[in-house]
Amino acid sequence: MRLKIWHKMIIGIAIPSLIVVLGSLINYGYISDTENRQRYVLIADDLKEHVLEVRRNEKNFFHFKNADYLHNLQSEISTLATSVKHISPKAVEEIGKEEFALFNETLNAYANLLNDLYESYQQESQVVEEVRAEGRELETLVSQGKLSQEITTSFILHLRLLEKNYMLFRDKKSFNELNNRLKQIRNVTPFCYRCNPYIAAINNLFSTYNKSDALANKIQDTGNSLEVITGKIVVREREKIGVFFTKTKRLLVIALIILCTVGPLLVYKTASYIVAPIKRLAEITEKIAEGDLTQRAPLREHDETYSLSTSFNTMLDHLQLTHDSLEHSLQLLHQKQAQLVESEKRATLGLLVSGVAHELNNPLNNISLTAETMREGLEEFSREELDDYIKDILSQSERAHNIVENLLDFARARRSTIMEKQDIIRIVKESFHLVANQLRINNIKLEQHIPDIALFVKGNRSKLEQILVSIFTNAIQAMKTDGTLTVRVTQESENKNILIKIHDTGPGISENDIKNIFEPFFTTKPVGEGTGLGLSVSRSLVMEHKGELRVESTLDKGTTFIITLPPFEVTS
Amino acid sequence: MENNIRIMVVDDEPIVGKRLKQTLEKDGYVVEAFTDSLIATNEFEKNPFDIIITDLKMEKIDGMNILENVKRKNPDTKVIIITGVGKWLTATEAFEKGAFDFIIKPFKLDEIRDVVQRAVKDLST
Missing domain, CATH: 1.20.1330 (f41 fragment of flagellin, N-terminal domain)
Structure with missing residues (x-):
């Protein structure tokens, strides 16, 4: 149709x-x-x-x-x-x-x-x-005796009666009686000439009637x-x-x-x-x-649904294209995200390495200065003085050695993905070493409220360190200089969850920014200074540990990041 | 004439102060070394120095503050900055505030000597 x-x-x-x-x-x-x-x-x-x-x-x-x-x-x-x-x-x-x-x-x-x-x-x-007239004539003739004897007066009178009857009734019976009477007259007197006019008149009457x-x-x-x-x-x-x-x-x-x-x-x-x-x-x-x-919609009818169907199909084509390209984009995004997570890791590592390099600079400088001084005045120095110089060189070498050892420890730990029983208190304390240089450079005081016991969680050492270093770095960068970083570790009595509260005295985060703070690529730092992945990666790492990362902030007062981690359970 | 030149060394690394004091005293300068920047500040407030060699990154009062304080108190004093952080911005800021020169860690004793001699020459003119 x-x-x-x-x-x-x-x-x-x-x-x-x-x-x-x-x-x-x-x-x-x-x-x-x-x-x-x-x-x-x-x-x-x-x-x-x-x-x-x-x-x-x-x-x-x-x-x-x-x-x-x-x-x-x-x-x-x-x-x-x-x-x-x-x-x-x-x-x-x-x-x-x-x-x-x-x-x-x-x-x-x-x-x-x-x-x-x-x-x-x-x-x-x-x-x-x-x-x-003829009747009356006949009556006159009878009375005068001018008719034959057979025709009497009574006969005529009877005839006249019949005549009257016939005129009155004009029926068959009276006609027959009258006719018979006329026949009688003819029979009685066949040659009654005087009767003829009357008979003729009657016959005339008959015919007229x-x-x-x-x-x-x-x-x-x-x-x-x-x-x-x-x-x-x-x-x-x-x-x-x-x-x-x-x-x-x-x-x-x-x-x-x-x-x-x-x-x-x-x-x-x-x-x-x-x-x-x-x-x-x-x-x-x-x-x-x-x-x-x-x-696809079939294009059978050539009515209004035809154009509806064609637009519907076009829309579907677009939808499929969009769907395919979105899928492709999603794949790409996953790849890029993985790359970015990796680059964030490298950035954290880079920060650590530059800190380590800076840290190494001092003992190296001390060693080279001491060695130079020794060379310049080798002949003049007493035995005690030389001992002093050598002691300095050795202590500074030891210092450099420790720094390098720390870095190697950190690098070794990073490669492991095993989740195992970890003392979170120790990890927190060791993380301070990793940011010690940053703290010093930025003139930031560290206040620790950490219990003197071991608190165990199930986790990965390097990942936990990465979380802590990332949040510490964030806090330090927020304060810029002359602030106080307060780290408090507590255990909730109810569910034994471990809470790590990291508080800075920075400018705080605006309500608008706090909504996005854990979004990937969100950063308030100038272009090129932050990947915008630090907190996002931290949160996903905390979630890998079945924990929770929250933030509370007051403008001009500071910001607190709260890491909640479930306690280590023997059964797990 | 070098005997009259008073030099102050401020660095929280004690070995730096010790070595510079030894070397510069050998060269004939009057040298005082400090590891605590606050004490050092108090000291030059009381007795002016001709040359001050100071580390940049320190606890309490950092090198930049020392530079500012010295220049306010005695603009003729030459301030030489030592730092491990070789950042251009820091250098520019320091020069703007009147620093004489920069020395980047790790450094040779001859570098120090050279900068100090130039400072002395600058003082005499």
Whole structure:
């Protein structure tokens, strides 16, 4: 997938939203369609009502058969026709052109039929008048006896009754009775010429009535057709609305189902697409944290994590380089430190050697002066004087010899690294010899508070001496001239630890410097005069002896170095 | 004329004083040797010397202080410094304070003689 995270997020959000929007839009369309459809239903209902009104008037017209009712009916029809005409072409189109065409056609036919019926009714009243006139004529002829004897007055009266019944009921039964009676007349008097006009009038009545009835039937049929058409329209419009509602409901359900299934799926997919590369990075970071610097982030996705991964990898490359170079530097540092520790040793040794050289200078000077004096006055000297000279030379030789012996002792001891039982009191006292010259040169008084017993520690003689000489030298250099170096050795009653306190009356160490005093290469001396390793090396040597080196200082009062050493234990 | 020259030797090494006294007295000078610089100081406060030969590094009062004291008391007195520490800074400081010359240990008797003679010559001018 070459998509950016925000693209993925947009897809994840946009698709469900699109589903919702589309569903809503379609439903909106359906609902407004339904609204329109409702108008068509109203139109159809309206039509149907008008048709029913027309039918009501039609019945009245059938019943009363006069012009007034015909007018009512016609005005209803024209109202109906007008309202149909006013229906918008769009509504006509939507509801159904054919239905409207059929409806209009039927309505026209209906109106025409009505006119025919009206004419027929007018004809009927003429015919009825004719029948009644001929009947009355017949009655007159019977009473005058101008008809054959078979036809009696009662017969005629009965005939007129049948005639009235037929006019009143216009049904099959009264038609048959009347027709049979007319047949009787023909049977009785086949050649009754006087009867013929009446019979002709009745037959005319029959045909007129038939015509009217046929017309009325046709009108009823047409009316029914109108009703059927409008009924159909109404039903169909209602059905259409129903269909819309069903569609809307179905669409809503479908949209909901899609949203409920696709939505979570998309959200899940999007989330995992976004999280996957970050997860991979996190896994790699964990591995790196465990120390595997060779790990690199895979460059799979071309989204925002791509640049993150590349920068991450670049950072790792740098880190590895730095790591390697640091390791190299550390190795170098270890080497240099070893060299520096060695050079500090040499510096201490150098200081001792120069002290020794200075110390040797005096006896040598004395010997050479004495020898020169002897040579210059060899003949004049008495035996006693010569003895004196020789004694001087010997004592000064002895003095020089002792100095050299001391140095050799020190040098021999330096080579040993063995930790063994040592009397710390003796070592302290002997260390004073090593700095005696420095003390003298700098005019520094030495105050000793050292018990007259042996106190044993487990240690290395030369290292212990190195510690003491280093701290003594430091104290002497701090005081410069005219100070007092106080060395106090005590044993703690509780844990039997041995405390060596070396106090000087120098200027003290500032709070800022005291924090760094045991740091390697830290020095307050001018450049070239101190390696800055003396105290650092001393402390590490004290720690080799499982001891502790502390410092306490007050500005303008002086400084105290305190060496704590554990006592020698037989078991160790 | 050399009989009038008074020389003081100050060195905490007694043999140095002893030998210089012997040698310089043989040469005709009046010599007094001291190992204690304090006593020596008291001495020249009482009786002035023409030449003072002093060690530099000593307990109590060192050579530099003696030089200062002598020069304050009697600027004409020639002070010759003996030292085992041949440091230029010390030498420069001493010359600034009016030392006549320097002798570095170990030294020959002729070196002393030479410096003393030059000092005597300097005194007479």
